[in-house]
Amino acid sequence: MAGTDVFTEIVDGEQVYKYYADGEWKKSASGKSVSIVNPTTRQTQYKVQACTQEEVNKVMEAAKTAQKLWARTPLWKRAEHLHKAAAILKEHRAPIAVCLVKEIAKPAKDAVTEVVRSGDLVSYTAEEGVRILGEGKLLVSDSFPGNERSKYCLSSKVPLGVVLAIPPFNYPVNLAVSKIAPALIAGNSLVLKPPTQGAVAALHMIQCFHLAGFPKGLISCVTGKGSEIGDFLTMHPGVNCISFTGGDTGIAISKKAGMIPLQMELGGKDACIVLEDADLDLVASNIVKGGYSYSGQRCTAVKVVLVMESVVDAVVEKVKSKMAKLSVGSPEDDCDITPVVSESSANFIEGLVMDAKEKGATFCQEYRREGNLIWPLLLDHVRPDMRIAWEEPFGPVLPVIRISSVEEGIHHCNASNFGLQGCVFTRDINKAILISDAMETGTVQINSAPARGPDHFPFQGLKDSGIGSQGITNSINMMTKIKSTVINLPSPSYTMG
Numbered sequence: 001m002a003g004t005d006v007f008t009e010i011v012d013g014e015q016v017y018k019y020y021a022d023g024e025w026k027k028s029a030s031g032k033s034v035s036i037v038n039p040t041t042r043q044t045q046y047k048v049q050a051c052t053q054e055e056v057n058k059v060m061e062a063a064k065t066a067q068k069l070w071a072r073t074p075l076w077k078r079a080e081h082l083h084k085a086a087a088i089l090k091e092h093r094a095p096i097a098v099c100l101v102k103e104i105a106k107p108a109k110d111a112v113t114e115v116v117r118s119g120d121l122v123s124y125t126a127e128e129g130v131r132i133l134g135e136g137k138l139l140v141s142d143s144f145p146g147n148e149r150s151k152y153c154l155s156s157k158v159p160l161g162v163v164l165a166i167p168p169f170n171y172p173v174n175l176a177v178s179k180i181a182p183a184l185i186a187g188n189s190l191v192l193k194p195p196t197q198g199a200v201a202a203l204h205m206i207q208c209f210h211l212a213g214f215p216k217g218l219i220s221c222v223t224g225k226g227s228e229i230g231d232f233l234t235m236h237p238g239v240n241c242i243s244f245t246g247g248d249t250g251i252a253i254s255k256k257a258g259m260i261p262l263q264m265e266l267g268g269k270d271a272c273i274v275l276e277d278a279d280l281d282l283v284a285s286n287i288v289k290g291g292y293s294y295s296g297q298r299c300t301a302v303k304v305v306l307v308m309e310s311v312v313d314a315v316v317e318k319v320k321s322k323m324a325k326l327s328v329g330s331p332e333d334d335c336d337i338t339p340v341v342s343e344s345s346a347n348f349i350e351g352l353v354m355d356a357k358e359k360g361a362t363f364c365q366e367y368r369r370e371g372n373l374i375w376p377l378l379l380d381h382v383r384p385d386m387r388i389a390w391e392e393p394f395g396p397v398l399p400v401i402r403i404s405s406v407e408e409g410i411h412h413c414n415a416s417n418f419g420l421q422g423c424v425f426t427r428d429i430n431k432a433i434l435i436s437d438a439m440e441t442g443t444v445q446i447n448s449a450p451a452r453g454p455d456h457f458p459f460q461g462l463k464d465s466g467i468g469s470q471g472i473t474n475s476i477n478m479m480t481k482i483k484s485t486v487i488n489l490p491s492p493s494y495t496m497g
């Protein structure tokens with residue numbers, strides 16, 4: 001079955017990708033499409049349907065109906081469906097990876113890894129769901145003052161209803177399934193609004209779920225520009241939960257959404273604090289991996305390096321020599337550094353670089369840009385008055401700030417409006433723990449660059465970096481609510497065992 005044949009039904013005769021509703025692939029009545037520009041060629045690569053509000057209404061209605069039946073489907077059967085989808089997804093990793101290469105310029109090998117990781121995430125979620133959703137709680141009343149043992153409270157986790165999933169461009173498959181799988185195992189239905197860049201990879205992934213035989217209407221995927229249908233979706237009365245990953249848009253959504261659970265994973269400015277006693281080779285390899293993988297377009301990328309004065313020259317030299325080995329070019333050639341997602345993104349990154357230059361930062365390499373391709377750049381002597389000290393470039397440019405005390409590094413980290421992850425490099429575990437406790441971020445990595453994975457670890461941001469916590473177990477729990485039934489006995493009963 002592996003190959004592209006199974007995907008022929010998802011595209012129409014004019015090569016516009018269809019949207020997915022009621023278990024079928026459909027053309028939008030709008031007659032309009034949205035173009036997806038290949039970041040490398042800067043030409044239109046694909047087109048997707050611009051769905052209408054009426055189509056969104058129908059999807060929500062179908063999702064509501066399908067969810068009622070799905071919630072009555074035994075947990076082990078829900079898990080079986082997910083395992084099947086995971087296997088199909090992994091089987092078709094090659095054509096899906098091609099879409100990631102063309103739509104978001106993800107290096108070829110990383111594109112395959114994203115799909116395989118997604119399959120693993122779906123399987124793990126199915127297994128975790130079977131365990132944690134199979135357990136409930138029994139409380140007895142006599143532990144609270146004034147009560148006898150006459151009430152037994154049975155509580156369990158039940159679905160929320162319709163979950164709306166909105167992932168960002170940089171992991172359009174993985175950050176979609178990290179929402180889809182927990183929603184489904186917990187008995188919810190799911191409406192996906194994929195990012196425009198990455199929508200075609202996401203539609204291929206949805207076809208894998210279709211092939212796994214989920215009931216009609218349970219999963220839907222509506223396409224269109226977020227700026228056009230986003231508000232209609234996020235404020236739709238049929239939505240019972242929103243799981244969003246992306247930038248500041250998430251803050252706006254949080255303000256507009258109704259009284260429903262929200263899971264928001266937003267931007268970051270992950271700091272890397274380097275102490276005098278750190279293993280500097282380990283530091284350098286983690287700065288390069290953390291700062292420049294996928295051209296810095298990861299929320300968990302290292303986005304500011306804070307190094308003690310005594311070791312900063314050595315760190316900069318080691319990072320420079322490793323950076324010189326990074327290949328720069330096309331994602332098809334599996335280069336380390338590939339074009340950033342759009343021209344506007346490249347312009348924004350360039351703006352940060354030029355601001356730093358004007359204010360006196362030193363460039364460790366020559367600044368070079370061709371189209372959306374920006375060569376990796378390390379900026380030394382960055383100071384707090386420069387935009388790049390605080391803003392998230394989402395590109396292959398990384399500032400180094402020289403610090404004279406650990407406190408200065410912690411202060412810079414905590415003065416950020418973001419609080420996603422951070423990392424500290426030292427051989428002294430006691431200092432590392434103290435620094436981790438002092439850093440106001442959702443996660444601190446000791447002696448390694450920030451990262452979301454493994455995908456079952458909790459993943460959360462403080463401040464403008466988000467609301468709630470992701471990671472497989474936390475996402476399953478977040479997409480449920482507690483339902484209690486209390487048995488009231490006519491008289492207290494104490495068991496003697």
Ligand SMILES: NC(=O)C1=CN([C@@H]2O[C@H](COP(=O)(O)OP(=O)(O)OC[C@H]3O[C@@H](n4cnc5c(N)ncnc54)[C@H](OP(=O)(O)O)[C@@H]3O)[C@@H](O)[C@H]2O)C=CC1
Nearest residue numbers: 168169194195196225226227230246247249265266267299
């Ligand atoms: N903390 C985390 O886990 C992660 C955070 N990010 C952050 O995301 C940003 C980059 O990703 P990017 O995709 O550009 O982020 P955006 O916030 O621009 O877009 C994210 C998603 O929101 C959609 N969207 C846009 N406008 C609206 C709206 N009004 N209502 C509802 N949805 C809307 C987009 O659709 P469309 O594409 O059609 O506009 C896309 O699917 C960075 O700031 C990065 O740090 C990225 C990955 C992980």
Ligand SMILES: O=C(O)[C@H](O)COP(=O)(O)O
Nearest residue numbers: 171298299300451452453
């Ligand atoms: O979108 C992102 O950038 C991710 O959530 C980070 O994932 P990673 O650390 O696995 O790259």
